[in-house]
Amino acid sequence: MNIERHRLDSKTENNLNQLGDMVLFIENLMEECLNQVDGKVPNEVLIPILIHRHLLQKADSIHANIDVGAEDASKAIMRTLIENYIYLAYILHSKTDEKSKAYYLAWYKSLKAELQKFQSDHKKSPIINSFLGGELDHLFPGESVQAEIDWIDKKIKAPWLKEINKKWNKVQRKANQSYINWHALFGHPKIRHVAVSVGMEAEYETLYSIYSQETHSTNAMRLLEHRDGISYFKPLRAYEDPDTIISMASTYLWRATDLTLRKLFPEKQSAFHLYSINKQGRLHDEE
Template identity: 25%
Template sequence: MKMFNVVLRESNKISDKVFDEFQGRADNNEFELHDGVIIGLFEDLIAKINSLKVLIDAKCYDSHDIISRSIFEAHVYLKYILSQDTKERGSAYAKSAKLSEFKLYDKLIEESKVGKDLRESLGMSIDDLKNGDLSVSDEAHRSEVTNDYLNLLNTSSAKTLWYNADGKTGSFEQLCIKQGLRNEYEILYRIFSRDVHSNNALSRLKISNNMVQVGNFNIDPKLNTNMSAIFLVESSRSVMEYYKLKQPLRSFNTMLKINHLI
């Protein structure tokens, strides 16, 4: 856990350093949409790793594999966005999220059983929804977001995945492979996922003396913490390199060496 805790502590400081860098710039560069995506994903990565730490400290292992996959997803997205064409890729991610909001809104206001059930679950009426965030129902805004998304990906379909800029990346698995993360994908989505899929249910049952007990898929939590720490180290370095935080990056690498983590 040493590597895990040290990296988490140091990475928590990075977003503030990015904001300080923007405030201190003489060129008055504005904090743009893609910057918000980068910091948002990075903070989400840290928050999820904090959640994993809480679960492991409490010796609650039932859902840490699920959290590990969400940590991996945030890392993959950051790696993809920061590797090249960062402004365009970050903007595509943001526009995709907005399109998902539109779809959810449309589903919520549907005059259908599904729409009604969703509204009842939320305790909201159609009027409540329509009087909320007006941007999701504004046709001009929706059209602008959609057109921006299509132009960013050079596609005619809004169903195109935001990371499929080359027209050859049709799944998250393919994205991982192209980012050089095939092994990590296999571990987290093939091995770990067996613990939560129904086809592994029987392997979790322990039957003896007419007693049935439910057990857990036996994966050492150290594997989760070690992989998460590696993802956080790589993402932290990538963020600092992108924003040219040379001194913080040197300090970060020195900290890792002092603690014998690299």
């Protein structure tokens, strides 16, 4: 494996370490926030916190990948990080309770749809059975699958989701589609519409679109480089511009955390800001 370029200069390595430090601090801070909630965490708090944690996980993954020289993998992860930030901003922007319910409902509807494929009477089951070597019924007994679906149905039909279910069914009938995104319930059927609604059209048209290329197979052409008229494979692990990825991950993690604290735990925002100020002070001292 050619990892000749797997080298970070001292400034970039310092920035990477700062990202790792930020991830750890924020993880502990958010756990403190949840621990102060009395009783069951409300859904309108839990869903944004889970999306934020998913974003935090992606920032941590970017840190780990950059650390071992896998910069291109970090670009694909950056796409997911930005997507999570868009959805987090969308849910916290307005109608947080209703949007959180829609997000919750979408998760269980999606899970149910996946499980139904493993039922013998589903149109996709012959394909899955063939893939599993004819062992579908053995690996996924019909009774067990149905029991899981019944459990999910109870979640979906919970009384506190009655109104959001009505809205979902109404929007789905109007769209005449078998599948809709949860944000379609609020007039934004695609992620682009969501991004525009929270003032993030520029991020969607640039960063999200650019980093989305890393998830497409046509992007394989980037693995060639040309020097003196001769084509070469790029190293599997190579640094091209790790500073940008590190900076982007740090910036959107900071924004996501600041937004979440401001909307849900304002009493913790000052601690986060103090950490940020001290962090910047350390960076300036080291420079």
